Amino acid sequence: MRKAVISLFAYSFVAVAVFTVQTHAQPAGNTKAPAKANPLDKGDFKVGFPPGFPGKKPMNADDKAGLQGIADSLNGVIALPKNVYLNVDQCGEANAFYESESSQIKICYELLDQFEDEFKTITKDPVKVENMVEDTLVQTLFHELGHCLIDVWDLPATGREEDAVDQLATVIMLDGTPSGQASAINAALEFKIASENETKDDMLFWDEHSFSATRFYDMLCLVYGSNPQKNGRLVGANGLPQERAERCDTEYKRANHAWLKLLSPYILN
Ligand SMILES: [Zn+2]
Numbered sequence: 263m264r265k266a267v268i269s270l271f272a273y274s275f276v277a278v279a280v281f282t283v284q285t286h287a288q289p290a291g292n293t294k295a296p297a298k299a300n301p302l303d304k305g306d307f308k309v310g311f312p313p314g315f316p317g318k319k320p321m322n323a324d325d326k327a328g329l330q331g332i333a334d335s336l337n338g339v340i341a342l343p344k345n346v347y348l349n350v351d352q353c354g355e356a357n358a359f360y361e362s363e364s365s366q367i368k369i370c371y372e373l374l375d376q377f378e379d380e381f382k383t384i385t386k387d388p389v390k391v392e393n394m395v396e397d398t399l400v401q402t403l404f405h406e407l408g409h410c411l412i413d414v415w416d417l418p419a420t421g422r423e424e425d426a427v428d429q430l431a432t433v434i435m436l437d438g439t440p441s442g443q444a445s446a447i448n449a450a451l452e453f454k455i456a457s458e459n460e461t462k463d464d465m466l467f468w469d470e471h472s473f474s475a476t477r478f479y480d481m482l483c484l485v486y487g488s489n490p491q492k493n494g495r496l497v498g499a500n501g502l503p504q505e506r507a508e509r510c511d512t513e514y515k516r517a518n519h520a521w522l523k524l525l526s527p528y529i530l531n
Contacts, residue, residue, distance in 0.1 A: 300530050303341035307333035309348050315364040317351040319371070325350045332403070341528040343414050348403075350374075358402045360409035367406045374399060380455040394448045401449035401481075404431035417524050424471045425480065429517040432484045436514075446485050447496075453478035479506060487514030 309329045311317040321329075329348045346365050353359075353370035360367050374395060381394040408427025412419055419426045435446040457474035465473065472480065482502050486493045487510030497507040 300341045300528070302343065302528060303530065305342035305344040305346065306337045307342065307348055308345050309333050311349050311351075312345075312347040312364045312366050315366065317349055317368075318354075319352040321350055336407075339530055340411070340525070341530055346410055346414065358406055360406045360413065362413050365414075367403070367410055369399065369402060369406075373402065377452060380452060380459070383455060384451075394451070397445035397448035398452040400435060400445060401431045401452075404434045407431075411525065411528070415528055422470065422472070428472075428477060428480060429484065430521050432481050433488075433514075433518045433521055436485060436488045443485060443488070443493075446481065450478050450481035450485065453481065483507070483510040484514045484517060487511045 309326055310321065329350070333348055344365060346367065348367050350369045350371060353368065353372055356370060356372040356376040358367075358369045358373055377395045377398045378391060381391045381398075385391060385394075405427045408430035409423065411417060411430075412423060412427070431449075432446055435442050435449065453474045457478060460474060471477070479502065482496055483506055486496045486502055486507055490507075490511050496502055497504060502510070
């Protein structure tokens, strides 16, 4: 079985960076002030299975350590009204979930296996495959985090929630660093590969998710729009059509602004 989430620890700082830097920009070199108590903060992200909802497979130590890094960082950034559990489990399908009833975010091992198979179709380099799987896993985790925050804080979301939480995942990953941007591009690539593997029967017009190809372009648009001057290579053949690229600067600013505004009452410090 693959090592699932240990490297996610590195990305835990991404979440911290995006919320603290953009909401409370501080001069370089300043020591971060200790988090102030937010009276709304009555719970934490916890690693493991929620009471009464045991997993099908015990989590290994690496998975626990990886998720604990994420949980610790998120707990320093976001207020929660109750505990939310993060875990990796055997699900019987390649998927990931936020479940309101059990208050948990679950990533399925089968989904990680699917990501691995997909990326193996574009490179034989096992290190690259592993990195791309991890980047896509990060996108998945932050996507589910979006569902969770909409639920626990009763946030408004007009339009499709699935699209809204894709936007949250992307703006978190786009933390202003080259590695954050590279990770977002890798995660977008998974949607492109998935779309190329889809048959006509997979095109479910009633499904709540946008089609994989649309999710690829939407995500790439936010990446490009976060820094159009430096991302011209993302426009053109195999990338964003010029007609879409022209609006991505505004799309990125609006997505970023919307999520920061929605979450501002719940951001700690
Ligand atoms: Zn979703």
